Amino acid sequence: MTTPTNTTPKFTVEIEEATAPIYDKVKTVIPDFEWPAIAPYVAEINRLKKEKNAVILAHNYMTPDIFHTVADYVGDSLGLARMATETDADVIIQCGVHFMAETSKLLNPSKTVIVPDMEAGCSLASSITAADVRALREAHPGVPIVTYVNTSAEVKAECDICCTSGNAVEIIESLESDTVLCIPDQYLANWISKQTSKKILTWAGSCEVHERFTGEELRKYREQYKGDITIIAHPECPPDVIEEADFCGSTAGMINYAKDKRPKRILMVTECSMSDNVAAEVHDVEFIRPCNLCPHMKRITLPKILESLRTLGPEVTVDPEVADRARLAVEAMLAVDEERERRIKDKAETKTTQRVA
């Protein structure tokens, strides 16, 4: 493991003792011989977080050494966006890719938002520009434009509302129009179109990680395990992969599925660090990991997080005029989501009242 500074923290007896409870959480996925290289970073990052009143928001695709040892909040894009609205920390360290840090900045304009590697991009976010969206709007007048959260702030600023894979169907259904433009992920749009009567128009973007999976590959896994395998896939996967899967949902949905259903053996068809993160907590399920890594997510490492805390950089900024417009699209999504949660809560309370009566 290399560090961007020449002040590499050292493994000492004190650090070994102080980090022992943390190692306990990851011992099934991080070998003990690796811990002496990791623990000094964990100890120093956790110390500096307190000193600088910083919070670490980590996406489900972070490696277990980040996800389970230094993150304050973990989740999918939707969960992290919500957490970004709730934190009272002065500094947000976004352990994910650039568009996620931008979303946190939009929701917290007065806070310092940092992404430990500015080059952590996303093939979906780079597949479309603000000018492309303006051209789409001209070509489809009156059709609302829903952007997946995996886009730049400039693109969000041109759209009516955001969505994530966790709430995409509800967002589309919340719109009055019978036709909706859903950008930029063609596969997510295709998955949504199977669950709504609305006409879905899309863009030819795709995730470079999920598009590598194939239905044929999954059928081979089924054959190898004689059918005794549960396949769960992310909606960024191509249609033949989703057809072959037993369940399709956001990263949070996939994690909940694994934790709630606890099948004997799961193949998680998504970025492979997520299987490690769930495996660290769910010990009675065997995880099969076809390892497709996201090169952008993997740019985020403990040494870079430590460097970010030491220097409070690199800071993510968004042009205030763009931010004001992009924020409307993100807040519109969060409003639909809150309304959905309120309805679910009301329904649950009504059921409880009926049972008591």
Ligand code: SF4
């Ligand atoms: S996994 Fe795909 S969608 Fe997620 S950040 Fe990487 S390239 Fe983008």
